[in-house]
Every structure is written in structure tokens, then in C-alpha cells.
Amino acid sequence: MEEKAQQLLHSLRKFRKLADINLSFNGYKRSEIIMLFIIHQENNKNEKEITISQLSSALKITSPSVTQVINVLEKDGVVKRINDKEDGRIVRIALTEKGASLTKEILQKIEEKYIHLVQYLGDKKSDQLISLLQEVSDYFVRNKWDETN
Amino acid sequence: MEEKAQQLLHSLRKFRKLADINLSFNGYKRSEIIMLFIIHQENNKNEKEITISQLSSALKITSPSVTQVINVLEKDGVVKRINDKEDGRIVRIALTEKGASLTKEILQKIEEKYIHLVQYLGDKKSDQLISLLQEVSDYFVRNKWDETN
DNA sequence: ATATATAATTAGGTTACTTACCTAATTAAT
DNA sequence: ATTAATTAGGTAAGTAACCTAATTATATAT
Numbered sequence: 069m070e071e072k073a074q075q076l077l078h079s080l081r082k083f084r085k086l087a088d089i090n091l092s093f094n095g096y097k098r099s100e101i102i103m104l105f106i107i108h109q110e111n112n113k114n115e116k117e118i119t120i121s122q123l124s125s126a127l128k129i130t131s132p133s134v135t136q137v138i139n140v141l142e143k144d145g146v147v148k149r150i151n152d153k154e155d156g157r158i159v160r161i162a163l164t165e166k167g168a169s170l171t172k173e174i175l176q177k178i179e180e181k182y183i184h185l186v187q188y189l190g191d192k193k194s195d196q197l198i199s200l201l202q203e204v205s206d207y208f209v210r211n212k213w214d215e216t217n
Numbered sequence: 218m219e220e221k222a223q224q225l226l227h228s229l230r231k232f233r234k235l236a237d238i239n240l241s242f243n244g245y246k247r248s249e250i251i252m253l254f255i256i257h258q259e260n261n262k263n264e265k266e267i268t269i270s271q272l273s274s275a276l277k278i279t280s281p282s283v284t285q286v287i288n289v290l291e292k293d294g295v296v297k298r299i300n301d302k303e304d305g306r307i308v309r310i311a312l313t314e315k316g317a318s319l320t321k322e323i324l325q326k327i328e329e330k331y332i333h334l335v336q337y338l339g340d341k342k343s344d345q346l347i348s349l350l351q352e353v354s355d356y357f358v359r360n361k362w363d364e365t366n
Numbered sequence: 367a368t369a370t371a372t373a374a375t376t377a378g379g380t381t382a383c384t385t386a387c388c389t390a391a392t393t394a395a396t
Numbered sequence: 397a398t399t400a401a402t403t404a405g406g407t408a409a410g411t412a413a414c415c416t417a418a419t420t421a422t423a424t425a426t
């Protein structure tokens with residue numbers, strides 16, 4: 069049991085390191101790309117554009133951090149701020165045309181890579197991996213893995 | 218296939234975020250603790266103490282980064298630098314007594330958590346997870362996941 | 367009308383790296 | 397013995413991706 073725990077510790081460390089690798093495209097940083105993905109996803113799903121707070125909880129980062137990333141993306145002309153008409157405190161974020169096509173382009177390239185990974189692993193192992201990652205994620209959340217130390 | 222790729226992308230992102238444990242003990246940072254683990258592990262395994270370059274390749278960080286972490290640990294009296302007698306360029310790193318007992322203490326606490334995870338998953342799924350993570354890591358390495366974009 | 371709560375922003379960290387450059391020591395070639 | 401190239405490690409400065417605390421603007425509740 070202890071041996072398995074050590075193996076798992078080791079595998080997780082290695083995996084984390086490798087999976088952590090910068091997906092960067094056209095000078096956009098990892099954090100910016102993930103931000104674009106979420107905006108794209110949520111704005112396609114919902115009628116109203118996503119707010120800063122919603123982005124904060126979706127990404128599990130603080131709202132000041134969201135603001136910073138959005139500032140860069142806005143300056144670059146890929147997203148725009150929209151003031152909510154009903155509540156003056158709320159700022160909504162939308163992709164510009166440039167942003168929408170950029171996001172689609174990047175998403176496609178990244179998806180291709182994952183398709184390769186799924187092909188490499190095969191159907192069965194891919195399913196296994198997805199469900200195991202899910203289980204471990206649930207475990208982490210339930211046991212507040214991070215907070216306890 | 219595309220759907221599975223998207224699921225995997227999503228699971229990996231979530232997992233990465235959660236597995237990004239902030240392990241810190243007695244004021245030692247994550248990077249410092251991992252450094253201690255490697256020194257402990259390698260120095261127990263080999264006759265000669267590990268060098269800065271070896272630490273660099275073991276941790277997959279640059280040697281200036283290793284130097285910085287070692288500086289802090291040395292100032293704190295948990296590791297010491299040893300000049301190699303045969304090659305004056307080489308600096309070897311050893312745990313001090315304080316460092317050795319600290320490392321054992323931390324290792325034990327962390328191992329406990331992983332033992333819980335292994336118990337939660339069960340034997341079979343733990344093995345599956347270890348081998349799947351290994352396979353994906355290998356895939357990442359082989360396909361230079363990071364460099365290609 | 368006033369106090370309180372909420373949304374976003376600003377200012378200023380922190381951690382865990384990196385890159386660019388440097389010195390000292392070793393090795394190889396002349 | 398000298399010069400050139402390489403290797404090991406270090407210094408300084410910078411970056412990505414976060415964070416907390418404080419502030420501003422607006423909305424809501426008493």
C-alpha cells in the first residue's frame with residue numbers, strides 16, 4: 069500500500085509537470101487561451117454574456133486575476149467589455165470578431181492534439197482515464213486536499 | 218472521437234487545477250519540499266551525493282533555478298554544499314541531520330494522504346491510474362506536446 | 367437617508383520558474 | 397605550454413499566473 073502511494077505520488081508529479089506545459093499560440097498565453105475558451109463556451113450556451121464574477125468562479129481564480137487577463141485581451145482587441153443595463157456594477161465580456169475566429173482556430177488545433185491522444189490510448193483506456201480523473205478530482209474536492217496542508 | 222477528446226481536455230484541465238496541491242510544511246515551500254525529496258531519494262540510492270546538474274535534470278528545471286532553491290535550503294541549514302574532490306567545478310548536495318529528519322517527517326505526512334487516496338480508489342483502480350498516467354506522460358514526451366505549439 | 371452588500375478594479379505582493387550573462391575549472395588540440 | 401572549447405555552477409533581472417487588501421461605484425435593505 070505504501071509503495072503504491074509512493075508510485076502514485078511520483079506519477080502525479082511527473083504528469084502534472086508535463087501536462088502543465090504551455091499551450092501558447094500567436095503570443096497568447098496559456099491563461100489567456102483558457103479564458104477565451106471559457107468565454108466562447110459560456111457565451112454560446114447562454115443568452116447573456118458572462119460576467120467577471122462568473123469567469124472567476126468558472127476558472128476558480130479571484131476576480132482581480134480575471135480583470136488582469138481581460139485587460140490584456142481587451143487591449144489586444146479579442147474581447148470587449150459590455151456594461152450591463154440593469155445593474156451598473158456588472159461588466160459582461162464578449163468575444164470580438166477577431167477573438168471569435170482566433171478562439172475557433174486555437175480550439176481546433178488543440179482538439180486535434182487530444183484526438184491524437186485518444187487515438188493513441190484507444191477507446192477503452194481513454195474512457196478509463198476520463199473516469200479515473202473524474203474520481204480523483206471528486207476525491208480531491210471532497211477531502212479538501214489542498215486546504216488541509 | 219471528437220467528443221471524447223473534448224471530455225479528456227476538460228477532465229485534464231480540471232484535474233490539473235486540483236492536483237496542483239500546495240503542499241507546504243513548517244514554512245517550507247512546495248518547490249523546496251520537492252527538492253528535499255529528490256535529494257533524500259537519490260542520496261539514499263547512490264554512493265555519491267547528487268550534483269546541481271543532476272538535480273536540474275531530475276526536476277526538469279534549469280540549474281539557476283536549482284541554485285536558488287538550494288541557497289534558501291542551505292541558509293536554513295537543511296542541506297549543505299560539498300565540493301567534489303576530483304572535479305573542482307562540481308558541487309554536491311547533502312541533507313544535514315536537521316534536513317534528514319525534516320524530510321522524513323514531511324514524507325511521512327504526505328505519504329499518508331496518498332495512502333488514503335489509494336484506499337479510496339482501491340487496488341485495481343490505483344494500478345490503472347498509475348499506468349495510465351505513465352502512458353500519457355510518455356505520450357507527451359514522445360510527441361513533444363509542448364514544442365509543437 | 368443611511369448603512370450594508372456586491373461587482374469590479376487598482377495596487378502591490380508571492381511563487382516558481384526563465385533567460386542572459388558571468389566566472390572558474392576541466393578537457394582537447396596545437 | 398598555450399589556446400580554444402566545453403562544462404558546472406552562480407548572479408541578476410524578468411515573467412506567468414496567481415494572490416490579498418484596499419478602493420470605487422452601484423444597488424439593496426432598514
